[in-house]
Amino acid sequence: MASSASVSPAAASHLPCSPRRLxxxxxxxxxxxxxSARPRLVACHADTLLPxxxxxxxxxxxxxxxxxNGFSDWLREHGLPPGKVAILDRPVPCFRExxxxxxxxxxxxxxxxxxxxxxxxxxxxxxxxERVLGDESVAELLTTxxxxxxxxxxxxxMYEKKxxxxxxxxxxxxxxxxxxxxxQLAVESPLLWTESELNYLKGSPIKDEVVARDEGIRREYNxxxxxxxxxxxxxQQYPFDIPTEAFPFEIFKQAFVAVQSCVVHLQKVSLARRFxxxxxxxxxxxxxxxxxxxxxxxxxxxxLVVDRPYKAGEPIIVWCGPQPNSRLxxxxxxxxxxxxxxxxxxxxxxxxxDPQFQEKRMVAQRNGKLAIQNFxxxxxxxxxxxxxxxxxxxxxxxxxxxxxxxxxxxxxxTCPVSPCTERAVLDQLVGYLExxxxxxxxxxxxxxxxxxxxxLEPKKEVAxxxxxxxxxxxxxxxxxxxxxxxxxxxxxxSPCPAPFAPELK
Numbered sequence: 001m002a003s004s005a006s007v008s009p010a011a012a013s014h015l016p017c018s019p020r021r022l023x024x025x026x027x028x029x030x031x032x033x034x035x036s037a038r039p040r041l042v043a044c045h046a047d048t049l050l051p052x053x054x055x056x057x058x059x060x061x062x063x064x065x066x067x068x069n070g071f072s073d074w075l076r077e078h079g080l081p082p083g084k085v086a087i088l089d090r091p092v093p094c095f096r097e098x099x100x101x102x103x104x105x106x107x108x109x110x111x112x113x114x115x116x117x118x119x120x121x122x123x124x125x126x127x128x129x130e131r132v133l134g135d136e137s138v139a140e141l142l143t144t145x146x147x148x149x150x151x152x153x154x155x156x157x158m159y160e161k162k163x164x165x166x167x168x169x170x171x172x173x174x175x176x177x178x179x180x181x182x183x184q185l186a187v188e189s190p191l192l193w194t195e196s197e198l199n200y201l202k203g204s205p206i207k208d209e210v211v212a213r214d215e216g217i218r219r220e221y222n223x224x225x226x227x228x229x230x231x232x233x234x235x236q237q238y239p240f241d242i243p244t245e246a247f248p249f250e251i252f253k254q255a256f257v258a259v260q261s262c263v264v265h266l267q268k269v270s271l272a273r274r275f276x277x278x279x280x281x282x283x284x285x286x287x288x289x290x291x292x293x294x295x296x297x298x299x300x301x302x303x304l305v306v307d308r309p310y311k312a313g314e315p316i317i318v319w320c321g322p323q324p325n326s327r328l329x330x331x332x333x334x335x336x337x338x339x340x341x342x343x344x345x346x347x348x349x350x351x352x353x354d355p356q357f358q359e360k361r362m363v364a365q366r367n368g369k370l371a372i373q374n375f376x377x378x379x380x381x382x383x384x385x386x387x388x389x390x391x392x393x394x395x396x397x398x399x400x401x402x403x404x405x406x407x408x409x410x411x412x413x414t415c416p417v418s419p420c421t422e423r424a425v426l427d428q429l430v431g432y433l434e435x436x437x438x439x440x441x442x443x444x445x446x447x448x449x450x451x452x453x454x455x456l457e458p459k460k461e462v463a464x465x466x467x468x469x470x471x472x473x474x475x476x477x478x479x480x481x482x483x484x485x486x487x488x489x490x491x492x493x494s495p496c497p498a499p500f501a502p503e504l505k
Contacts, residue, residue, distance in 0.1 A: 074171035075125060075279055083119035085109045085316060087284065092186045103179060103186060106284045108310035118316055120303045125279055127169070130272035132156045147227055149275035150263060151220040154255040155227060155243055157277075162246075172279050179283050181258035183334040184315075187458045190330060191217075191257050200463035203440030204470055205345070206326045213330065214253075221252050261332050265321070266297045278302050287320035287332060289339040294319045325466055335466050343378045344473045346432075347505040348389060350396055354500035356404050360395050363407055367391070382476030386429065386484065393425045396502030419488065424495035426485050432504040433478040437471060444471050 072080075072087060086109035089102035112118065123131075129152055157176075160167040167173065182188055190198060190210050201207050224243035243252075262282040263275050281295055281302075293307040295318065306316065320328060324343045325335040336342075349372040350360050361371045369392055377385045394417060398404050403417060442450075447468040450456060456464060485491075 071171050071175045071279075075121075079122045079124055080279075081120055081122075083109070083280075084112060084116065085118050085280070086313075088313065090184070090186070101178060103182060104175070104284055105184070105286060106280055106316045108312050108314050108316060110312050112306050112310040114306060114308050116306055118304045118306050119280055120298075120301045121278055121280055123273075123297075123300045123302070125172075126302055127153060127156070127172075127277040128273045128275065129153070130270070133272070147220055147223050150256055150259050151224065152227060153263065153275065153277060154252065154259045155224055157259065158247055158252070158255050172277075175279075175284075176258060176262065179262075181261035181283065181333070183261065183283055183332045184286050185334040185458060185462050187333040187462045189257050189261065189333050190463075192254065193459060197459050197463075200460050201467065203436075204326070204463075204467050206330060206466070209326065209330060217253050217256050218249060220256070221249050224252070264295050264302075266295070266302070269297045273297065276302065280304075282318075282332070285318045286315040287328070287334065287336070288317045289320060289323075289328075289336045289341055291317045291319045293317065325469055329462065329466055333462070335462055335469070337465065337469070340379065342469060342473075343376045344470055346375045346377060346385075346389070346477075348373050348375060348392055349503045349505075351500040351502060354396070356398070356401070356500075359404050359408060360398070363395055364392065366411075377473050377477055379473070382473060383480035383483070386477055386480040389429070390425060390484070393428065393502050394421060396500065397421045397424055397496065397498045399499070418496065419490055419493040420496035423485070423488060423493055424498055424501075426481055426488075427495050428498075428501060428504065429481045430478065430485070433474055433481065437474050437478070440467055440471060442467075444468060444475065447471070 085106050087104050088107045090105045091102050106119075108118070129149055132152060157169070157173060160169050161173050164170065180188065190201065190206065191213060193200075193210075198207060198210065201210075221244065224247075228242045247255075259277065262277060264278050264281050266273060266276050278295055285304075291307060293305060293316075295302050295304050297303075304316070304318065308317070310316065320332065320336075322341040323331070324341055325339055326344075328339070329335050350357055350364065352371075354360065357371075364371065364373070373392060375385055375389050395407070398407065398417060398421075442464075447464050450464055451461070451468070
């Protein structure tokens, strides 16, 4: 399963070097890695990672480039066993003045069946904190203090990139640079969008998430020198300045987001191996929310077993974890229209100015809720969520001390107290949902028209798809609230006043 990345971590920029001129790094010994006999390959312009016995792979792979050839040559030379995949090109829909090369992706190199092992990467070719720091106790100390695994991995690759071709990881870093952290929609994380591009997301809570994530990355940047001093034996080999002097914040941020977009969260491994950068893994693999295949640690390697049949040339799909589309965009630069885990959040909170706040908080806690409670609106579950919110909101509308005492002495959720209170609760919900929909600069129909036109640039398209899905969830909630109003027995009742009504965000 892919990691959601702690403080940051979706698609991003390349792993950049500081523009500062620094001394040329001293040559160093490269790690001793497992080597295996190199299989004879199909003659083709594409890069295939399987022996020449499969003509289907050659036909499927002939659209790739010499860049991929160099990357997979490096993998094979350092222990990658023969596999059943190929690296192909995915055209980029929007070029930067014609300078963007096609993205690479991992495809089936031959017909596959569910349960086949697509590839297996030895741990000697996987970047983890165990590999970076060489000391699991140091890794644990760092990641339980102020630095995430992503920050440590990003810093390591930044220093390695400064070494150029002297670095053992040069072919892998070069491939990451080519991808620039972009996912299957060729879009970077909004963390790297301009202010004008972020306006594509106006009305969406993700704009606030971008700001919060950016602040988290900056806090980690300010702690980078801690890593330098705590892991001195590692960084002695780099004749460069300490991190915050060698790399400006924006450079670190680009590297951090790039690492975030391709890190894999391995299960049932030690802490130092938990977050891993796996060649042939993301962003070369295609993420899907309704897939079961995932990269798993097996012994001293990372293996991918496919969960469905493939024809040669089809992109290999892996599970991206139970993440909503807002998180997929923030972490990996894409959204999944068929995401069963998609959701939005409605925050409700009891009014702290309410004289009966403590009693209401006790009732809420007794029913598994907090004074500030997030309600998750999931796809197809809009009415259930509104029904779950009603008892919590009713609680906030109670003002009579005797009614409050009666509720304290009873068990279960707060039932309808009076017709006027029920109408007031539902009216508040309707007003909140309408206001939230009004925050978006476009309507659902306008979004549909823009997407149908097919001329949106990639970032605007993915942003439009995200806000469209958010609006559909909000419209579902609005429809549910209006249905509850229609079910009220008396529509002539006016809403009760509520001086300490709950707050909705």
